[in-house]
Amino acid sequence: MAFRASAIRANRAIVYTQTGDPSQVLSALTYKPLPAPPAKTVNLRFLLAPINPADVNVIQGVYPAKPSLTELAENHSVFIGGNEGLAEITQVGSDVSGLTTGDWVVMTKAQAGTWASSRNVGSQDVLKLPRANGLTEVHGATMTVNPPTAYNMLNDFVKLEKDEWVVQNGANSAVGQAVIQIAASRGLRTLNLVRNRPDLADLTNKLKALGGTEVLTYDDLTDRTLTSTIIKDWTAGKGIRLGLNCVSGKDTTSMARLLGEDAYMVSYGAMSKEPLSLPTSLFIFKNLTTAGFWQSRWYKRHTREDKENLMKTLVDLVAQGKLKEPEYEIHSISSRDSDEVAGEKIRDTMARISRGQYGKKVLLKFDDAQ
Structure with missing residues (x-):
């Protein structure tokens, strides 16, 4: 039943169509539920996604790594914000091995667009995060940068x-x-x-x-x-x-x-x-x-095994109590808000970040549709 509920959930993402001041160019966009994943892909539900300084630079157009346009709605191609985040697999394509529904995963592809409720991505672009005592969603969401x-x-x-x-x-x-x-x-x-x-x-x-x-x-x-x-x-x-x-x-x-x-x-x-x-x-x-x-660059130049070993090492440090969560503040994108209202809220958040009003890591969370 949990999977069926996630399959029919309306989706939303924080997007932009041109680079510029994040407090001006970002908006919220609602899009259709994901269809079943193609053979070599997985459907994801993002649990938390941080707003990092580099994310701001990407939106401004001054960062070396560039996102790709994504067609979220018919004839509506956009850039989706976010490079880092923790997601849960909701459905697995027929030709995917080593991943299963319920797994926690992080992104290994740069600028994958993590400021979204759900995405379909290639299975090669995600890495399974080992579960361990003490590993929280906040740890997972901030584990790859x-x-x-x-x-x-x-x-x-x-x-x-x-x-x-x-x-x-x-x-x-x-x-x-x-x-x-x-x-x-x-x-x-x-x-x-x-x-x-x-x-x-x-x-x-x-x-x-x-x-x-x-x-x-x-x-x-x-x-x-x-x-x-x-x-x-x-x-x-x-x-x-x-x-x-x-x-x-x-x-x-x-x-x-x-x-x-x-x-x-x-x-x-x-x-x-x-x-x-x-x-x-x-x-x-x-x-x-x-x-x-x-x-x-490290991710681009290293093997999948290297990346898996790195994640395991870091998760082991968490399990040993040697790597704590960053101080954080969660900003929820409510399903009750219209795209216009949600867009206003995210632009206000970005304006506050630019003024240095948050001393903690800001994490985005998309509330489930009602």
Whole structure:
């Protein structure tokens, strides 16, 4: 009976037809119930889907990954928002193996359009999420971007041993908090840099409760004793061999000076919207290596087995209590609202996000039709 109810449910998606300001171009669109899935596809019901900063950039038209037009209604092709989300399989095509009704899955295809109640997708574009004690819908919905980014940056560039240090900026971001927790699970120490703020003591306590070793502000980087004495004492003279950058600009230039010999600086963002500028001396005298990381590229270049192993590793950390849910707020798209009203609500949400009024991860949930 549960499947029959999902099969006749009216569907809705958050869509746009042209790039621009999300608070202006997004709308809600109701579309017909899904037919039975073709042979190599599955029908999905999305449980939760986050609004990530990259999603905003995609809608603005300034992100490298582009969505494809989807015909949700006759002669009505649209872009569906959302790259990440947790879905439940409601029906499986005849030529699909390894997946079954009721499985939780996440998307492996970039810009798949997760801001929708239900979708039909190719079975190769989803990955089954192992069930485990403690794994919540929030964990699942936020499992394919931030935790993998943190895990892969900690593993793919430098082989760090227990008690070695990692320095990162943007430490209170979703990726930063995942870095802290995953590093702590491996016995690594983290130096976490954040902006100075009135509630710095509370933020410091929060990051240390997650497993962070030290928390400093960018203002602290002006202290010359950091590099001459403090870092040497903390690292027993070994230096810091991995730096993670999501800010760029002058603060990252200062952070780079904390790195020791043969270190890597890995960049995965530029929140300051300023270029990354590094002294030539770091390359000559410390043999610094710089690299960029993009989780979407990782998915494209790795096998399905690699992706499955990554998800299993992260779910195991959740089951062990070593990877917590991000702080979140759920915004429901009510089936009782008209498309016009639902559209107004999502545009208001995006406007509030652009003004920085949410300090938590915003998750979209489509209420069942009545």
